[in-house]
Amino acid sequence: MSKSTVPVADPASPLGSIAAKCWQCFGGCDADKPEGIRQTRAEIKQCPSADCALYPFRPYQNKAQEASRK
Numbered sequence: 127m128s129k130s131t132v133p134v135a136d137p138a139s140p141l142g143s144i145a146a147k148c149w150q151c152f153g154g155c156d157a158d159k160p161e162g163i164r165q166t167r168a169e170i171k172q173c174p175s176a177d178c179a180l181y182p183f184r185p186y187q188n189k190a191q192e193a194s195r196k
């Protein structure tokens with residue numbers, strides 16, 4: 127997945143499809159507006175729905191930070 131594009135569902139990429147669902151969950155954004163892309167990424171990263179089945183697999187997590195909490 128490119129950092130400069132909005133992810134789309136792809137049967138060949140389960141993680142890419144999860145990312146697309148997360149973007150859909152937060153309403154997506156206009157891909158032509160970089161500030162909107164940055165904001166949506168931040169919202170997904172800070173997703174408050176820990177009970178969502180996709181939560182552990184959502185994109186833009188800081189893996190090192192997550193590991194230090196365990």
Ligand code: SF4
Pocket residue numbers: 147148149151152170173174175178179180181182184
């Ligand atoms: S992990 Fe968060 S952003 Fe992704 S689908 Fe679930 S609730 Fe939505």
